[in-house]
Amino acid sequence: MSIDVCDAIVAALDEIARDEAARAVIVCGEGTVFCSGADFAAVSGAGGVAFVPAFERMLEAVARFRLPTVAAIQGAALGGGMQLACVCDFRIAATDAKIGIPSARLGILVNFENIQRLVLLAGIATAKEVLMTARTYSGGEAANVGLVTRAVPPAALEAEVRAFAVELAARAPLSVQGTKRAIQAVADHLGGARGASPESIAEIDRLVTEAYTSRDLQEGIAAMSEKRNPNFEGG
Numbered sequence: 001m002s003i004d005v006c007d008a009i010v011a012a013l014d015e016i017a018r019d020e021a022a023r024a025v026i027v028c029g030e031g032t033v034f035c036s037g038a039d040f041a042a043v044s045g046a047g048g049v050a051f052v053p054a055f056e057r058m059l060e061a062v063a064r065f066r067l068p069t070v071a072a073i074q075g076a077a078l079g080g081g082m083q084l085a086c087v088c089d090f091r092i093a094a095t096d097a098k099i100g101i102p103s104a105r106l107g108i109l110v111n112f113e114n115i116q117r118l119v120l121l122a123g124i125a126t127a128k129e130v131l132m133t134a135r136t137y138s139g140g141e142a143a144n145v146g147l148v149t150r151a152v153p154p155a156a157l158e159a160e161v162r163a164f165a166v167e168l169a170a171r172a173p174l175s176v177q178g179t180k181r182a183i184q185a186v187a188d189h190l191g192g193a194r195g196a197s198p199e200s201i202a203e204i205d206r207l208v209t210e211a212y213t214s215r216d217l218q219e220g221i222a223a224m225s226e227k228r229n230p231n232f233e234g235g
Contacts, residue, residue, distance in 0.1 A: 001080040002039040003051055006058035009084075013061050020234070023169035023176075025065065026161055027088055028072040034097070035081025052111075055080060059114070063087040064184060066177050068168045072161040073097045073139065074154065082147075083110070086117050089180060091148040092164060093139035094157045099147060104134040120187050122146040172216045173234040178207035 016022050029035055038051070062069060062084065071077075071085040073093035082101050085091050093099065101118075103110050110118075110131060118127040126145045129135065139151040152160045168176060185200045211217060216232045223230035 001035055001037060001055065001084070003054045006051075006054040009058050010061045013065050017066070022067060023173060024165040025067050025069045026072055026165050027062070027069055027084070028161075029075065029081075031075075033075030034071070034073045034077040035084060036076040037079030037081055037102075056111075056113070059083060059087045063117075066180070068176055068180060070161055070165050070168070072157060073099065073148065074157055078102060078136070079106075079108075083114050083117075085148075086114070086121055090164065092157065092161050093142060093148040093151045094154040095138060095140045095151045096154055097139035097142070097151075098136050099139065099142045100134065100136040101130055102134040102136070104132055120190060170229070170232070172211070172214075172220055172230075172232050174207065174211040174214050174216060178204065178211055181207060 013025075016025060038055075068090070069088040071088040071091045073085055073091055074097055075094075076098045077085050077093070078098065078100055079102060082099055085099075101110060115127065115131065118130060122130070122145060126147065129145075130137075130147070137145070137147065139148060142148045143151040150160075182204045185204060188200075215235050216230075219232060220230050
């Protein structure tokens with residue numbers, strides 16, 4: 001993880017956002033590792049001053065991206081890599097993946113928002129264990145404590161992630177995207193750092209109304225009654 005990687009992820013999301021046909025996003029590492037953490041040679045000292053805001057911009061971009069995101073975790077997802085996985089909507093890990101935030105081993109303090117995300121994801125007790133012991137979990141162990149959505153054998157990871165993304169993509173876009181936005185507003189409210197504003201609530205109400213008056217709802221009802229797969233168009 002470096003400034004260049006953070007900027008590249010944000011740029012990729014901007015490009016996907018312009019694709020009206022896109023329905024879901026898979027976040028994965030190139031090769032056999034999801035992300036082993038920050039490039040400390042690039043971010044130590046003065047470099048860290050520039051890295052932290054770039055890293056936070058990237059995490060916010062992923063967390064608040066309108067489409068559902070699925071992290072495909074193989075190899076290591078450590079430190080900043082695990083924090084990236086945490087802001088994805090779903091995390092599917094290989095059972096032998098290595099997952100953790102070793103900040104306490106390095107003398108690093110994870111900032112408020114990332115601790116908040118971890119607490120909301122896995123609970124206070126697990127967040128304390130992750131951050132204060134700096135232990136590394138296998139994918140299977142991470143699934144047991146709620147850090148990942150599910151763990152699958154390494155050979156099945158790619159197929160499992162793609163099948164899950166296809167399942168998400170087949171659902172009504174207004175419903176999926178509106179639900180994601182609403183859940184994020186609830187998380188903001190529960191976390192206390194950024195409470196759900198009247199504007200956010202009004203926006204969610206608008207999304208609910210759009211969904212209930214959409215062609216996709218009619219298509220979903222028709223497909224159910226006709227016992228066929230729906231063909232949603234996002235409107």
